[in-house]
Amino acid sequence: MVSDATIGNDRWGLNPAIQPADNLEDVIFLFNPTQPLDGEYLRFYVNRGSPARRDMLTWLRVSDLKRGQPIRLLFTGHSGCGKSTELNQLCQELRQEFFVVKVSTKVIIQPTDLMAVDVVLLAAMSLFKQATQEEVIAKAPAQRVSDVWQGLVNFIQDRVFGKLPYRKPGEGLELGAKVSYLVFEFEAKYSQDAPTREQIRQRMADRLSEVVERVNDLARFVRAATGRPVVFVFDDTDKPDRERARKLFFDNATTLTSFAASVIFTFNIALWYDGEFKLFRDYYGQRILLPNINLYAHNGDRNEDGWRLMERILAERMHPMMITADARRALIEASGGLVRSLIGLTQFAAVNALGRGAMRIETPDAERAVAELRKDFTAALEAKHYAALAARHADKQLSSDPETQELLQGLALLQYSNGEVWCDVHPVVLQLLLERQP
Amino acid sequence: MTVDAQADGAADGPAVSPPSAAATDLLRAALPDALARDDFGNLAVLLRHARAGCWAFALYNYVTAREQVAAALKQLLAPLPVFEWTYAPHDPHPIAYLNQLSEAEKSQRAIVFLFDFERANADVWKALDYNRELFSAHPHGLVFWFTPPGRARVARQAPHFWAQRSGVFDFAVTVPPTYEQARPLVGPQISLGDKEEIQRQLRLYLGMLDDLAGQDDAPPLFVAELHDKIARLAYYLDELPLSRTHAEISLQLAREQQDMGLEANVRKALGDLALREADLAAARRHYEAALAIYPGIGARLGEANVLQALGDLALREADLAAARRHYEAALAIYPGIGDRLGEANVRKALGILAIKEGHGDEALRLLNAALTSYREIGERLGEAGTYMVLGRATDDAAYFERALALHAQIQSAYDVAVDSYYYGLSQKKRGDKQKAAALLIQARDIWTQIGLPMYAQIAQDELNGLGA
Numbered sequence: 001m002v003s004d005a006t007i008g009n010d011r012w013g014l015n016p017a018i019q020p021a022d023n024l025e026d027v028i029f030l031f032n033p034t035q036p037l038d039g040e041y042l043r044f045y046v047n048r049g050s051p052a053r054r055d056m057l058t059w060l061r062v063s064d065l066k067r068g069q070p071i072r073l074l075f076t077g078h079s080g081c082g083k084s085t086e087l088n089q090l091c092q093e094l095r096q097e098f099f100v101v102k103v104s105t106k107v108i109i110q111p112t113d114l115m116a117v118d119v120v121l122l123a124a125m126s127l128f129k130q131a132t133q134e135e136v137i138a139k140a141p142a143q144r145v146s147d148v149w150q151g152l153v154n155f156i157q158d159r160v161f162g163k164l165p166y167r168k169p170g171e172g173l174e175l176g177a178k179v180s181y182l183v184f185e186f187e188a189k190y191s192q193d194a195p196t197r198e199q200i201r202q203r204m205a206d207r208l209s210e211v212v213e214r215v216n217d218l219a220r221f222v223r224a225a226t227g228r229p230v231v232f233v234f235d236d237t238d239k240p241d242r243e244r245a246r247k248l249f250f251d252n253a254t255t256l257t258s259f260a261a262s263v264i265f266t267f268n269i270a271l272w273y274d275g276e277f278k279l280f281r282d283y284y285g286q287r288i289l290l291p292n293i294n295l296y297a298h299n300g301d302r303n304e305d306g307w308r309l310m311e312r313i314l315a316e317r318m319h320p321m322m323i324t325a326d327a328r329r330a331l332i333e334a335s336g337g338l339v340r341s342l343i344g345l346t347q348f349a350a351v352n353a354l355g356r357g358a359m360r361i362e363t364p365d366a367e368r369a370v371a372e373l374r375k376d377f378t379a380a381l382e383a384k385h386y387a388a389l390a391a392r393h394a395d396k397q398l399s400s401d402p403e404t405q406e407l408l409q410g411l412a413l414l415q416y417s418n419g420e421v422w423c424d425v426h427p428v429v430l431q432l433l434l435e436r437q438p
Numbered sequence: 439m440t441v442d443a444q445a446d447g448a449a450d451g452p453a454v455s456p457p458s459a460a461a462t463d464l465l466r467a468a469l470p471d472a473l474a475r476d477d478f479g480n481l482a483v484l485l486r487h488a489r490a491g492c493w494a495f496a497l498y499n500y501v502t503a504r505e506q507v508a509a510a511l512k513q514l515l516a517p518l519p520v521f522e523w524t525y526a527p528h529d530p531h532p533i534a535y536l537n538q539l540s541e542a543e544k545s546q547r548a549i550v551f552l553f554d555f556e557r558a559n560a561d562v563w564k565a566l567d568y569n570r571e572l573f574s575a576h577p578h579g580l581v582f583w584f585t586p587p588g589r590a591r592v593a594r595q596a597p598h599f600w601a602q603r604s605g606v607f608d609f610a611v612t613v614p615p616t617y618e619q620a621r622p623l624v625g626p627q628i629s630l631g632d633k634e635e636i637q638r639q640l641r642l643y644l645g646m647l648d649d650l651a652g653q654d655d656a657p658p659l660f661v662a663e664l665h666d667k668i669a670r671l672a673y674y675l676d677e678l679p680l681s682r683t684h685a686e687i688s689l690q691l692a693r694e695q696q697d698m699g700l701e702a703n704v705r706k707a708l709g710d711l712a713l714r715e716a717d718l719a720a721a722r723r724h725y726e727a728a729l730a731i732y733p734g735i736g737a738r739l740g741e742a743n744v745l746q747a748l749g750d751l752a753l754r755e756a757d758l759a760a761a762r763r764h765y766e767a768a769l770a771i772y773p774g775i776g777d778r779l780g781e782a783n784v785r786k787a788l789g790i791l792a793i794k795e796g797h798g799d800e801a802l803r804l805l806n807a808a809l810t811s812y813r814e815i816g817e818r819l820g821e822a823g824t825y826m827v828l829g830r831a832t833d834d835a836a837y838f839e840r841a842l843a844l845h846a847q848i849q850s851a852y853d854v855a856v857d858s859y860y861y862g863l864s865q866k867k868r869g870d871k872q873k874a875a876a877l878l879i880q881a882r883d884i885w886t887q888i889g890l891p892m893y894a895q896i897a898q899d900e901l902n903g904l905g906a
Contacts, residue, residue: 080598107575165872241568341601351605352480372605376600409597
């Protein structure tokens with residue numbers, strides 16, 4: 001069994017030249033709230049001890065790898081809790097044992113327009129492309145490979161494009177290259193040519209079982225050739241708004257779960273609280289929540305493990321000399337245990353420090369970053385919100401009511417879990433709340 | 439941190455060296471309130487060092503101050519290129535703007551200023567949330583300029599996008615800019631050089647009206663001229679309802695101020711708007727009203743321009759004799775006042791007239807003369823328009839292709855639609871139904887997008903005729 005990555009080792013073939021920042025310019029670069037860790041930057045990954053990634057690994061190994069029973073996982077968590085980095089790390093760890101196909105729908109389809117037919121088609125094309133690019137061919141009989149590739153070429157040309165105009169691959173190309181070419185042509189047409197996309201959607205909506213069958217055939221072939229089961233990882237199916245996500249996951253549950261390969265879907269957390277979810281959750285097997293990091297316990301006691309974890313996240317990316325202890329404390333406190341918030345606040349504090357000509361982040365730099373966050377919340381929150389926040393601060397109860405969900409989406413309210421799931425007011429908002437209470 | 443890690447994070451692009459302390463001090467001393475604070479330097483620090491891209495919010499409450507900060511930032515960040523995108527109803531999504539950058543521009547480090555979200559509807563704000571990962575795929579430093587209400591709106595309506603910002607930089611000032619501070623920012627004439635420059639003037643003048651609202655020291659005539667400039671800039675950006683609103687306000691103010699020259703100019707602008715919207719009767723009314731004023735105040739250029747407009751109107755009405763009479767009257771004026779652009783425009787118009795009259799050789803002579811003039815004076819819009827007319831006259835696809843390429847380069851959506859429409863008709867005549875359909879669809883979609891449904895319907899009728 002592969003253990004968790006530890007910082008500093010090269011288990012994942014990471015570039016040892018990338019080191020924690022030892023100047024403010026590099027702090028600004030490395031603490032980027034828009035970029036989850038991926039590739040060689042996973043060197044900075046910190047195992048947060050949450051069961052989420054461990055559970056996904058275990059389910060995949062026990063169910064699919066050992067028993068040959070593919071599983072479907074819904075992976076959720078609040079915006080900024082670190083889902084993308086956890087998924088990237090998971091994919092890295094799975095690659096030895098699984099044929100990981102990461103499907104990114106966002107580069108082809110706007111989340112506002114994402115439909116089940118897109119999910120199935122894009123998964124299929126991602127698998128086709130990856131199977132021709134990886135050395136599947138080297139591990140299977142040549143004639144069999146040739147038949148499979150020819151089948152895919154025919155399928156894309158005849159069934160997907162049909163009579164629609166598209167650029168045909170050159171006759172001289174080998175079959176595997178033809179598949180790659182046609183997938184590229186499909187992705188270009190599907191992303192840039194709305195009328196063609198609509199026509200393909202209409203054609204394929206009634207033929208999804210045919211697409212799924214192709215996927216399943218190829219998944220079986222890949223498994224037989226490489227010994228690795230296929231696992232699809234969708235890292236952006238949590239991006240559509242609640243209504244579109246409901247249509248996607250509830251109205252098309254049968255379609256989305258029809259692959260004979262394991263699938264991890266990221267899942268809009270708002271649906272987790274949707275009353276209708278209980279009717280569909282069994283389609284998807286396991287549901288995995290990545291909670292925020294607890295800085296305080298339910299009863300308000302300081303949670304030292306959470307603080308140490310946040311300190312490690314900072315220490316992995318920047319040398320300890322780059323920040324004073326007080327500034328570090330202020331940033332962690334203001335993050336509320338939300339990893340992206342900690343990353344963003346640290347970057348902003350580094351900007352403030354460099355802007356005033358300092359060599360490291362000091363308390364005024366952190367305070368200024370926190371002050372801007374506070375102003376953001378002041379601008380965003382309306383009078384009605386404070387009453388709801390005060391109630392949640394008192395009872396710590398999560399619910400599916402729209403106001404609570406709105407406050408969770410806006411991060412004024414944060415969700416935590418330590419066995420039981422509960423919520424509390426963002427620490428920066430708590431200050432505002434206390435000021436407004438009589 | 440090692441050099442390797444820096445190289446990994448930095449996309450290709452010009453090297454950026456920080457300005458000297460002395461240069462920064464000099465700049466600060468010369469700058470007003472919004473520029474003298476730390477936020478200005480800090481924003482520059484972020485944009486310079488967030489090498490894998492970022493987005494930040496810049497807060498402002500007066501457009502005059504915002505434009506000063508934006509202009510100073512451009513200087514401070516040089517040689518990093520700075521692009522500008524301004525919200526418009528038919529160009530509502532910044533991600534579409536980023537996607538249409540050239541491959542080199544997409545991969546190089548650059549700064550992009552994004553303006554005027556406050557004019558957008560809720561869907562556009564929500565789209566920021568849905569597109570956040572597409573923004574993060576760009577290596578650019580994106581600066582979203584928001585007012586304080588905009589700051590609240592982005593946090594409420596695009597909370598995930600908001601949560602990924604790299605910082606908020608405050609350029610709000612306590613004292614509104616005075617007329618004396620605003621006046622030097624307004625040029626005597628509008629500049630139609632390129633789309634970004636037209637957008638810059640439009641957002642500045644719109645914002646300046648807000649900045650000056652309620653201030654006693656702003657002369658009414660200055661305000662009237664601002665409205666007139668906004669009307670004409672909006673017209674060139676195909677924002678026709680906005681153009682009409684400001685033209686009508688300007689007309690009213692010009693009358694109150696008894697400024698005959700401004701009144702005639704606004705009348706001409708309203709005529710152009712009516713002609714664009716195919717309201718020929720209204721166009722005639724406005725043009726004739728302008729023509730009644732110009733000679734009396736000795737405005738020869740205005741007189742020639744409105745004569746040519748009346749010629750265009752007559753041509754639309756198929757009154758070829760009247761069109762010739764007006765064009766020749768205009769052509770008699772332009773050389774005398776040394777206006778080569780006006781002269782070239784009339785020659786092009788006479789070329790079109792000659793085509794309608796069936797005088798092919800005469801048409802080609804006039805169009806080539808116009809083309810030569812446009813090239814000599816560097817007028818790309820006129821050059822592109824002449825290629826389109828030559829395409830119509832000869833059915834030569836090469837002319838249409840050149841017209842389309844030039845209009846696309848100039849980013850004139852309306853003209854791209856016109857080129858596509860006539861190119862489509864030409865292809866239909868030549869029997870290439872597939873290409874004709876693609877071109878007509880393009881024309882229809884652009885006209886729909888910029889709010890000209892009557893033209894979109896004409897393109898749709900032609901498509902129906904194709905069986906498409």
